[in-house]
Amino acid sequence: SAVISQKPSRDICQRGTSLTIQCQVDSQVTMMFWYRQQPGQSLTLIATANQGSEATYESGFVIDKFPISRPNLTFSTLTVSNMSPEDSSIYLCSVEWGAYGYTFGSGTRLTVV
């Protein structure tokens, strides 16, 4: 299966600031997905990132708050903008990998204070 390197693994940020999360995949993939997992909850899809086009956002998520870049087939970033404590969560990127289903990055644990 694909191997995903996600950075940073964790961060503590001041409210009002922004954090950019990076995911690097060891293979070329068409779609990358960004998820949020709030404490004690399951994963919720934020957006789907395709190379060469704008990301597609799910209901409740907007580009101004969660801008995404997808400059090539192996890399993507998610920015959490103008953070508030409600943004404290784990953020995960994911790619589809054939018969192996979906592979996830190791996650970014964000705490906003």
Added chain:
Amino acid sequence: RKEVEQDPGPFNVPEGATVAFNCTYSNSASQSFFWYRQDCRKEPKLLMSVYSSGNEDGRFTAQLNRASQYISLLIRDSKLSDSATYLCVVIRTGANNLFFGTGTRLTVIP
């Protein structure tokens, strides 16, 4: 109604026990089904896909009932290392992403 629903547990079982988890999905257009395992503070990892005919992988057996729209996971001879949260995951026809249940937490006790 949620796309995927699971009993959150927790399930606390002794080593060697057999435990079963169920999951229901709301959209009959759902086409692919998986069980993922998530350890504490880790990312989800694929445990097994679920096929219409049912499938087995060692101590783990997955079943799909399309008529009733539910999926099950059976773990036999539980090990301490099976302690984790088990996520039921569904892909709906026409969608490219996963829909997750809230997970069922399992703790295997010595």
